[in-house]
Amino acid sequence: MAGTDSAQPRDLLRFATAGSVDDGKSTLVGRLLYDTKSVLADQIEAVERASIDKGLATPDLSLLVDGLRAEREQGITIDVAYRYFGTATREFVLADTPGHVQYTRNTVTGASTAELAVLLVDARNGVVPQTRRHAAVLSLLRVPRLVLAINKIDLIDYDEAKIADIEREFTELARSLGFGDEAVQVIPLSALVGDNVAERGERTPWYEGPTLLEHLEAVPVEGPDAEAPFRLPVQYVIRPRNGAEARSADASLGDLHDYRGYAGQVASGTVRPGDEVVVLPEGHRTTVSEVRTADGPLAAAGAGLSVTVLLADDIDAPRGAMIAAAADPPEITTELDATLCWLAEKPLTPGARLLLKHGTRTTQVIVGALAARLDTEAVSYTDAPDQLEINDIGRVSLRVADPLPVDAYARVRTTGGFVLIDPPTGNTLAAGLVGDPLAAVPGTRPQG
Amino acid sequence: MTTAVTSPKLDALDALESEAIHVFREVAGEFDRPVILFSGGKDSTLLVHLAVKAFAPAPVPFPLLHVDTGHNYPEVIEFRDRIAATLGLRLEVARVEDYLADGRLAERADGTRNPLQTQPLLDAIAEHRFDAVFGGGRRDEERARAKERIMSLRDAFGRWDPRKQRPELWNLYNGRHAPGEHVRVFPISNWTEVDVWRYIRREGIELPPIYFAHSRPVFRRDGMWLAEGPWGGPRAGETLETRTVRYRTVGDGSCTGAVESTASTLDEVIAEVTASRLTERGATRADDRLSEAAMEDRKKEGYF
Numbered sequence: 063m064a065g066t067d068s069a070q071p072r073d074l075l076r077f078a079t080a081g082s083v084d085d086g087k088s089t090l091v092g093r094l095l096y097d098t099k100s101v102l103a104d105q106i107e108a109v110e111r112a113s114i115d116k117g118l119a120t121p122d123l124s125l126l127v128d129g130l131r132a133e134r135e136q137g138i139t140i141d142v143a144y145r146y147f148g149t150a151t152r153e154f155v156l157a158d159t160p161g162h163v164q165y166t167r168n169t170v171t172g173a174s175t176a177e178l179a180v181l182l183v184d185a186r187n188g189v190v191p192q193t194r195r196h197a198a199v200l201s202l203l204r205v206p207r208l209v210l211a212i213n214k215i216d217l218i219d220y221d222e223a224k225i226a227d228i229e230r231e232f233t234e235l236a237r238s239l240g241f242g243d244e245a246v247q248v249i250p251l252s253a254l255v256g257d258n259v260a261e262r263g264e265r266t267p268w269y270e271g272p273t274l275l276e277h278l279e280a281v282p283v284e285g286p287d288a289e290a291p292f293r294l295p296v297q298y299v300i301r302p303r304n305g306a307e308a309r310s311a312d313a314s315l316g317d318l319h320d321y322r323g324y325a326g327q328v329a330s331g332t333v334r335p336g337d338e339v340v341v342l343p344e345g346h347r348t349t350v351s352e353v354r355t356a357d358g359p360l361a362a363a364g365a366g367l368s369v370t371v372l373l374a375d376d377i378d379a380p381r382g383a384m385i386a387a388a389a390d391p392p393e394i395t396t397e398l399d400a401t402l403c404w405l406a407e408k409p410l411t412p413g414a415r416l417l418l419k420h421g422t423r424t425t426q427v428i429v430g431a432l433a434a435r436l437d438t439e440a441v442s443y444t445d446a447p448d449q450l451e452i453n454d455i456g457r458v459s460l461r462v463a464d465p466l467p468v469d470a471y472a473r474v475r476t477t478g479g480f481v482l483i484d485p486p487t488g489n490t491l492a493a494g495l496v497g498d499p500l501a502a503v504p505g506t507r508p509q510g
Numbered sequence: 511m512t513t514a515v516t517s518p519k520l521d522a523l524d525a526l527e528s529e530a531i532h533v534f535r536e537v538a539g540e541f542d543r544p545v546i547l548f549s550g551g552k553d554s555t556l557l558v559h560l561a562v563k564a565f566a567p568a569p570v571p572f573p574l575l576h577v578d579t580g581h582n583y584p585e586v587i588e589f590r591d592r593i594a595a596t597l598g599l600r601l602e603v604a605r606v607e608d609y610l611a612d613g614r615l616a617e618r619a620d621g622t623r624n625p626l627q628t629q630p631l632l633d634a635i636a637e638h639r640f641d642a643v644f645g646g647g648r649r650d651e652e653r654a655r656a657k658e659r660i661m662s663l664r665d666a667f668g669r670w671d672p673r674k675q676r677p678e679l680w681n682l683y684n685g686r687h688a689p690g691e692h693v694r695v696f697p698i699s700n701w702t703e704v705d706v707w708r709y710i711r712r713e714g715i716e717l718p719p720i721y722f723a724h725s726r727p728v729f730r731r732d733g734m735w736l737a738e739g740p741w742g743g744p745r746a747g748e749t750l751e752t753r754t755v756r757y758r759t760v761g762d763g764s765c766t767g768a769v770e771s772t773a774s775t776l777d778e779v780i781a782e783v784t785a786s787r788l789t790e791r792g793a794t795r796a797d798d799r800l801s802e803a804a805m806e807d808r809k810k811e812g813y814f
Contacts, residue, residue, distance in 0.1 A: 071521035071523070072521060073519045073520070073521055073522055141657050141675060142677075143657045144649045144699070146649070146650045148702070148704070153522040167677060175680060283519060297532070297538075298535045298565075300565060300568045302567045302569075303568075315567055318567055321567065326535070327528060327681065356562070364520075366528055367528050368528040368529075368532050368535070405677055421682075422539065475680070476680060476681070480682070481682050481684060483684055488684065488686030488688070490676040490677055493679045
């Protein structure tokens with residue numbers, strides 16, 4: 063990747079694309095990479111060579127992003143791919159999701175880590191059923207920010223009135239899905255010509271908003287769940303035992319014979335020495351005596367940071383335990399009401415015995431009744447289905463073997479999410495969200 | 511000495527470091543016999559540095575494995591052995607030349623040994639019953655790698671099936687595998703070449719000297735500067751000349767080229783990489799030029 067080497071620390075924005083197959087997503091991604099100089103000469107030459115081999119007169123830029131042999135042979139995009147580019151102020155990780163087959167699976171995968179999603183529509187068609195489905199999934203996964211990219215405006219002669227109509231319709235849709243107005247940006251653009259992607263379009267003088275790249279660079283993004291209460295799933299217990307050797311490496315540690323550090327990535331909130339915490343699921347209370355990384359002790363650690371926490375009392379907190387704010391702990395339960403995004407070919411039926419991975423704990427689970435299925439186009443729940451099939455989203459009750467400390471997904475994304483795993487194959491079957499993240503959206507409460 | 515982390519958002523390198531450390535700890539928590547692939551190159555050296563940070567002040571709970579093609583740069587082998595010894599980590603070496611000597615593998619007509627690494631790698635994984643194999647692969651390196659998962663299942667033959675990949679949701683990695691299968695793990699998937707160099711500068715990580723400008727007898731082949739060596743260079747018509755060069759990647763000597771460069775410090779290297787109009791593989795790796803899907807095809811066979 064080329065780009066400016068700024069001495070200033072830059073932050074990282076993780077975002078995802080969503081859109082139907084012919085909305086020009088590959089062209090937009092290619093344009094973003096090209097205009098940020100993230101496509102280098104040898105990659106462009108490779109695409110030119112391959113295009114000539116295929117008998118094309120002009121380079122096919124979709125070859126830049128379709129990496130697999132089968133994708134190039136069939137002209138389709140098979141799976142989520144990750145792209146990287148950077149500017150002077152920010153680095154970007156783009157989850158580039160294919161739009162047509164298995165859209166729920168791909169959109170859910172991309173959206174699970176995204177702090178922003180770019181949803182594409184074709185300016186000639188405006189908001190179509192697929193737009194509504196994608197927006198519903200992005201709302202369900204609680205992606206904090208949304209960009210509507212109205213693409214191909216060159217094909218409607220930069221028709222301001224038509225663009226305003228699409229904007230109005232989409233803004234209404236986003237509101238009905240629970241997105242605040244400040245979380246949504248609508249940008250008319252042409253990925254093919256380059257208008258309003260990285261460069262301002264000369265043919266849209268009436269458009270006063272930012273280009274897509276300006277918006278991506280400037281949009282304020284909070285850390286993951288920074289405002290939520292402190293949660294730390296314990297990944298690994300660090301016990302050096304051999305004090306003499308390690309002590310010489312880090313003078314701040316002293317004698318390590320009794321050192322017992324609880325290692326993990328802060329899932330939400332902030333932790334400081336002296337904080338009162340509770341170790342779950344057992345519920346022992348203690349205080350944090352030290353928060354550190356390999357670089358030394360910290361005054362505070364926020365969400366996303368991998369740390370090691372030391373506790374004042376000698377409490378057993380093995381992998382799978384969770385250390386949480388004592389004043390605001392998660393619920394401990396063996397009965398879960400959850401929303402599932404079913405990602406596998408094999409359908410889900412009530413009574414299935416599966417594995418559930420939540421935080422650092424994997425436990426057994428028995429699937430109870432399927433309460434409702436989501437009609438993603440109408441964004442309303444329909445009657446209880448017999449089974450969930452691939453790309454279905456449904457409400458279900460689950461009984462887990464071990465008590466789990468869970469938050470509602472609507473409150474904390476990191477500790478409200480889980481995956482379901484097929485015991486015989488080990489395959490990931492579903493993305494699970496604790497509770498009903500769409501409950502706040504009018505008209506979407508499950509019936510019954 | 512106490513550092514405050516008060517900003518609501520981590521800077522990019524801190525976020526990438528934390529993600530990689532999270533991956534190392536997940537594997538330590540869930541697998542029985544992990545191993546880190548370590549060649550002494552910049553990406554695997556970075557990987558080992560991150561592993562040290564993930565488990566400090568305890569030692570790294572994994573051994574190291576190098577698949578040695580026999581066409582290595584002596585400076586890199588010296589570095590590889592010294593780092594392993596300094597950290598007190600066990601270093602396993604699987605040698606392509608052992609396979610050539612007893613006929614299990616045959617030298618290729620083009621002299622390159624990179625594709626020959628796959629079998630010794632898979633044999634070493636089977637022999638030691640490694641169930642998680644860390645590699646320094648990055649998704650920005652190549653189109654096929656852009657589709658790679660952070661934890662990627664390999665079947666009993668070591669094969670990658672891009673159509674049967676598990677979706678990766680949030681930071682919940684699924685490493686389940688049957689006996690005989692293993693998982694390839696790529697903690698620095700989300701890093702770019704420039705991120706790697708910036709982090710090396712920030713952390714003061716030592717690298718083999720061939721990454722910095724030095725004087726070396728080289729000859730021109732297929733637009734690359736190759737070093738002389740037992741892999742059959744220079745051939746008739748190829749002239750050896752002394753140039754000021756450095757390496758962007760370190761691999762088998764037969765197919766890894768040097769670039770002309772005067773960058774002798776980390777700042778100069780970063781400036782050069784930032785301004786370069788060529789990717790590291792496009793500039794210096796002949797094996798990726800063999801066909802349009804060269805990397806994908808090798809990955810399907812079990813290569814990294």
